[in-house]
Amino acid sequence: MTFSEHLLYLREKHQLKQSDIAEAVGVTVRGYRNYERGVREPTLSTLVALADFYGLTLDELVCRERSQP
Template sequence: MDFSTRLRELRKSKNVNQTALGNDVGVTLKQIQRYEHGLNEPTLSVLIALADYFNVSLDYLCGRSDER
């Protein structure tokens, strides 16, 4: 599973919209949309913020592991 799919899956499982997620991790709605469509990749600081937000490891978030 790739990052964009994993991000979308995590966001939907937490019942949060893209705008709220962006606000909570400090990026724009457009940026979250780009991440979920695989058009852009986040910086390390945004990856860490997303992993903390969803309480998962970076490997899980990036699709390198199936263990949260």
């Protein structure tokens, strides 16, 4: 799953509107929409705000899996 797909999944899972999340993390609705569409990537501070909003780690938010040594 890509980051943008994961954002859409999380929003739909929690039955939220794009405007709800945009307001909570301090971005415009248009900016947040672009994250879900994969057009733009959020700044680090926005990633942290999104992770905090959903109660996830940054790795979980961006679908990062650690490789085994």
